[in-house]
Amino acid sequence: RRMHGRAGAPSIFVDSRRSTLLGSFLCCSSDELKRASRAQLRKSRLLTAQSDDPIAETFAQKKRRQLASGELYEDPEFPAEAHSLFPNPDAAGDKSLEDFEWKRPREISLTPKFINKSMSRFDIRQGELKDCWLLAAVASLSMHRRLLERVVPSDQGFDRDYCGMFRFRFWQFGEWREVVIDDRLPTKNDRLCFMRSQEENEFWSALLEKAYAKLNGSYQALGGGNQAESMEDLTGGLCESFDLSQPPGDLLQILFQASRSHSMMGCCIEGASQQQSVLPNKLITGHAYSITDVQNVTMLDGSRQCLVRLRNPWGNDSTWDRVGPAEKQRLGVEVGDDGEFWMAYEDFAREFTRLEVCRLSPEAMYDDSGASVDPRKRKRHWEMSLETGEWVANISAGGCRNFIASFHTNPQFRVEIPAPDDHQAAAQGETKLGTIIVGLMQKGVRREAGGGHFKSIGYCIYSLTSREAESGTLDQLFFRTHRFVAKSIFADLREVCSRHRLPPGYYVIIPSTFAPNEEAQFILRIFSEKPNRAETMDTCSCISCGHETGLALVAGRQSVLHAVVEQPTDQLYKAFIKFAGPSRKINARQLQQVLNVTYSKEIKSFQGFSLDTARSLLALVDVDMSGSMAYEEFKQLWGQVRQLRKVFKEFDPGSTGYFDAFKLREALKLGGLSVSNKVYHAVAVRFTDRDKGLVGFEDFVLLCTRLQI
Structure with missing residues (x-):
């Protein structure tokens, strides 16, 4: 699941004084618990970064102070030192840290530009770092101008008000975070070492990569990952993963729906090892590709065929040669678009082994002013609820259902599916179903020394009666006597995500690590067509x-x-x-x-x-x-x-x-x-x-x- 490129539980402090403990212990009614849960839900909603928010004001104040000092900004939190590159030198491979030299864009180019004309998916080139999974997601994001503008504010540059300070925004575990960096970049022989733009005097992509490295602790932390992570961090969306070796029957419909509803898509060919290899058709195993379009086209012989457009510098396919000039013009393809190619849908489904679809959150569907990211498209978007939690050893880290004696100690989240999906066809006598997409994400692993290791995580879903839904936390007896109605896989990924179609009603989701007593913080997101009601199951003291x-x-x-x-x-x-x-x-x-x-x-x-x-x-x-x-x-x-x-x-x-x-x-x-x-x-x-x-x-x-x- 990890693809390679070519080259911090909320702490709970309880006052030791009896009055404080008893206040929270005894003065808590069922209604108060519900109100507190709803307040926590509102607080944990994704934060939309706006121009007049406190973070932006802090950045403006910091920039004014830096300009007044007459010095170029040097980031004390992410210094131009070796440990910002590779904190674990043993994992740096053949890269000699002595070969790197940190330089500002003005030291690399005589006419540096933050953005040269516009940001495009054709601008970006991968460097020595194995972060093709990030590059592919950035390329996909660049097709959505307003979404990209949120991540990469364009009101920055090397001319007016330049002080060596730049800012970017990323979604991290339930909220948008602003990351401020200086513009010193790793170079060798006056050339950028890592991600860069096709035009040598454009630096937005290199600075974006540096900001993402800071967010994750180091450049080394970006060396290997999957597109789902980067697509979510750039949009706040939720990624579904599809195994194309056993594809869903409606795979083509999934591709068309995703293409037409602002979803970002990526794919890869999983190899037997982590080493890359080039296939006879020029596709590369273990490498991330972005899917930029899906179209039914008319061929020269008059037949109709579905084509999938992908982006990667090493791809090649001859199907496009059989498409006429009129169709090329309709689809807006440029012959010189480096790295972008088309494949017949049948070939795509046969050659690739995994598809990632990132469905945008409701917040991502609108820009900072509240306008739709694309006023021309009035597409239905998904409703979302978000919960946070943690697994604490011997308290709330009970492991998966194999460990039934402790499974019930895991955090429990109640969710209601109030109604079936719209426009759903059902045979006479059949129950109409509602769709929920559940994403369970563990937090902060990449910031651990050397990049850290993801724990194997997953979840189970159980059906509840209305009485059980109001009864508070469920005990061991419930799980011994009830069978789950849906579950995810358990995998050592940052996030596991699955789609479930269930009858309207109440359910409880039990997220867990596979083994007991593995500690981690997590967020649980639930996407649905209709507004879903989710909250932590709790007991009144x-x-x-x-x-x-x-x-x-x-x-x-x-x-x-x-x-x-x-x-x-x-x-x-x-x-x-x-x-x-x-x-x-x-x-x-x-x-x-x-x-x-x-x-x-x-x-x-x-x-x-x-x-x-x-x-x-x-x-x-x-x-x-x-x-x-x-x-x-x-x-x-x-x-x-x-x-x-x-x-x-x-x-x-x-x-x-x-x-x-x-x-x-x-x-x-x-x-x-x-x-x-x-x-x-x-x-x-x-x-x-x-x-x-x-x-x-x-x-x-x-x-x-x-x-x-």
């Missing part, structure tokens, strides 16, 4: 009151906690008097002693409760805040601790003193404590052993106590 202990009983497991388990009253009283003495009251230190005498014998490897835990337990029943408790308070507290011990033993039947951290939320629920996703994450990182993935008995008791105080 609350304490369910059951017996006089204050702990609830969970349906289906009431036999476990049918009654408060305690020592016979006379034995319990004797133990209390032994430690209380004449005052008939015990303090936290005495409570610690009496608890440890009992539980150190019951639980293997248990070292006893700390004084801090004893103080928290005492606070549960110390209503008068005297710092001590009488026998009746002690008796009540003893019952609560015994019940927590009973809950703990359900998940630690061998009395080892620990249970799997993935079971913590279920244990809390069995103890009558329901917590929201945010609260659960906050307490799980504090009260579990992150290295071993375990929850100890004292930590469990302390957590349950703190949640009730």
Whole structure:
């Protein structure tokens, strides 16, 4: 899937003060959860970069300050140094870092231009870097002038207000980001080393590549990838991938629809190895091609044939020779268009192995002023919702469905398909279906040292009843008793994406890594013809009151906690008097002693409760805040601790003193404590052993106590 060319979970901070935690824990109704989810959705929508936005103002201020200094700008975040090129020299191959010299365009050309006349797909040439996957996407983007203008603002140059500072915009994980660079470029013998324009005095493409390298951490990070990544980063769209060795039956229709609806397309021939090879027809394996048009044309003999136009300097096909001059003029082809060629559709489908179609997001369909990117085309565009999340080891990184005991701990996203697609034909008695395209993308991998490695990711989709859709997070039992209705492949790509046609209704999407405990942040995007309603499945934080202990009983497991388990009253009283003495009251230190005498014998490897835990337990029943408790308070507290011990033993039947951290939320629920996703994450990182993935008995008791105080 990775093609080669020729040559940072939102951190959750919870105030340790009880009021802050309890505020988020107890004061959260179902309606409030929904409103918060909708607010988060609005906040995470793709941000359209506008001329008067704060980022643009910051750039203008920075540029004015630089001009006032009289010095040319030097980017401190992406310096003209070796580590900006190849931070991992071992992976640089035969490239000697000493051969590179950083030069500004004015040092390379006497008449440098940012854009020479206009930006065209024929302008761009690949250099020594293996980033044909980026070059092909830029070539496709250049066919959409207003889309390209968003990425490459044209109001820049080397004449008026030049200070060595340039800016570009890229879509990254749910928002448009502005990247500011200086114009020092890697050269050898006064020639650009990497991406460049056909005209030697034009520099927009070389500077665009540098900005993208900065966004990803280095030039080295761009050495190998797939077009889906670059097409999405240039448009904010969602890419579907089609295996042409097993093509869909409507492949030709997909090509025509994509060509006519502003979608960007790319293709490649996947080889057995990562090494490129030139085929007899001059096509190259492991190389990225952009698809620039699809047309039904009239041949010289009067027949009609479908042709696919591709762009790559090494392509060649003789079909175009059989098309008459009138058709050539209608299609607007120029004989001298370097790197662009036409293939018969049948040959295209036979020779290429993968097709990437990037469907533009609603935001990408309009320019900065809100106008359609092409007023002549009133095409239907897709509706989109976007959610963010992360997989955290032993908390929310449960792995795929093969690991059913932890699968339910993965983030869960509810989506509603409200209605079937428009103009859908269905046989009598058949249910009309709605289409959703789901894209799961992991974040920040290319910025890791040496480019990083993508984890194998994917997702499953389950159908929900309306009651299940409103029930909060789904537990392990649901996934043991329900079968998924759709799923993606699991692949070590930045994004996996699939199209699904499902009956209108409620569904839950479970994104995951293939193996448990692999950590990453991700975004989940859902495209549909009709507006879809998507949000995180969450539970309202609350304490369910059951017996006089204050702990609830969970349906289906009431036999476990049918009654408060305690020592016979006379034995319990004797133990209390032994430690209380004449005052008939015990303090936290005495409570610690009496608890440890009992539980150190019951639980293997248990070292006893700390004084801090004893103080928290005492606070549960110390209503008068005297710092001590009488026998009746002690008796009540003893019952609560015994019940927590009973809950703990359900998940630690061998009395080892620990249970799997993935079971913590279920244990809390069995103890009558329901917590929201945010609260659960906050307490799980504090009260579990992150290295071993375990929850100890004292930590469990302390957590349950703190949640009730």
